[in-house]
Amino acid sequence: MIEPYTQLSLHRWMLLDEVRNEAYRKAIVAAVKPGDVVLDMGAGTGILSIFAAQAGARKVYAVERTGIAAVARKMVARNGLADRIEIIEGNLEDIDLPEKVDVLMSEWMGGLGVDENMLAPFVMARNRWLKPTGKILPERVTAFLAPVWMRFFDDDLNHWRKTPHGVDMNVIAEITAHEPLMTQHPIGPEDILSTPQQMWSHDAYTCSLQEADRSFQTKLSFVAERSGKLSNVATWFEATFFESALLSTAPDAPQTHWGRFVFPLDRAVDVEKGTRIDVEFHCDPSSPGSCEFFWSVKIGDLPVEKHDSRGVAREA
């Protein structure tokens, strides 16, 4: 019985995220022409489908894998759009549509772009259902990474290392140091030690299934542009839309429900300006909506730190 609430909690956060809603709404108003047929992939509560119907879509196929589809069905009925929006509960790979679509839209991005494992189904849906002249929202998603300082990470790890009540809690510190975290903690410009670099970028029109259906890996080399402390690497994405502005989860963009997806080091390290920081990063699909992560960081001459979310989980 918990599941429906858990699901709604998540969707409630998304529905409250006006930066996200407005980016999609503007893009949908620009892209969807009266009479268009639209496919909404991973429709959630159906909000984007309703935007598309408001923009004049003749028909919207709203495909949703999870039980939140029942909420979408009610939302659509309550808005008097049941004749134009069809909620289809199931996997996109398994469904059959009676026609091709003018617009394929989806909010398929996790905190670092690809970590919800929806890129490959998205590409398959495009290949199968989009008209040759069809439009895609968003049209490009790019992920970025930077070495940063976030005090709360340092405070958190130090707490577990303090032997509270005479109890050795280093086990908790060690597990914490291997845990990726979605966080709303802000990252100021002074906390970014080196100019962010691109991890990967996907063009929704040209991305092949081979490019989409895989582990995502990157190796990046930074040089510290200031002296400071380094506690973790931070990742985010930018999505660009048809005739529309950016949806960005970067540290200097307006806050969204995504926050930043961050990956800790074992402990905060003092870094001198000019120090080289090498980062290797993998994001491997595990189950639907979830990835396993590997990240290694080498700071100047210090030994390489390797962090594996799987290793810890298995060990734990």
Place this chain on the structure above:
Amino acid sequence: MIEPYTQLSLHRWMLLDEVRNEAYRKAIVAAVKPGDVVLDMGAGTGILSIFAAQAGARKVYAVERTGIAAVARKMVARNGLADRIEIIEGNLEDIDLPEKVDVLMSEWMGGLGVDENMLAPFVMARNRWLKPTGKILPERVTAFLAPVWMRFFDDDLNHWRKTPHGVDMNVIAEITAHEPLMTQHPIGPEDILSTPQQMWSHDAYTCSLQEADRSFQTKLSFVAERSGKLSNVATWFEATFFESALLSTAPDAPQTHWGRFVFPLDRAVDVEKGTRIDVEFHCDPSSPGSCEFFWSVKIGDLPVEKHDSRGVAREA
């Protein structure tokens, strides 16, 4: 792979809850004598077992149903206590101990005392494993309820009723109004419309299996002691320990990781001083660690409001 982290997140909150830790630690120091045998039921990361070993226990049996037992095992080893604390991964009902125990301890309370469904296993463990002269921590748990005003509930429901972007989101409001919520939002003395009343109370020494293994229901009748707004009912518990102070999650007690477990009305209602407020409340076990809730509220002459967490979930 998500599960171990989710589990640890929860346990991390508990480990950071110094009010909880200190209440148990003081009670353990007072109750556990050198040479005692202790049963820790639902041991989590093993922190209470470590306190018991620090207090001189000869042997601690730490029973934990979930995978967090692996973390407990590491914690115990790292603290050099593997010879005295035995981590047993499994259900308490299924395990067999080689001896009876001097102290039975458990942190079995959910937000309103009984909602983690651990009272019945606790009573069974007591009947089976506790020596006649044995001690129990905590010795009594009492749940309370009061009609209160919490602005965030009202703001939240009103947001969904505002037709944002021209979209009717009353479906979200309706689901939200049936959702119990654990929240850290404070409740000031001026927000409590009537003196809190006891929902139920359980003596750990005398509670029978029949009393423990059931749905928990109560009917309470309040009279508003001031005029004000009423948005929800709030629940909390008080646990008392052997020769020790209280662990309380009441609004005026120091903040804990539990916060308050609160249950919304459909919408905030203005209530005049002297108005009668009748509350009926059920907490029914569903799966391990989870309950389903029914609450109905009648304010003066207004129609009775009935809220059922199951009904919504089923409908949704």
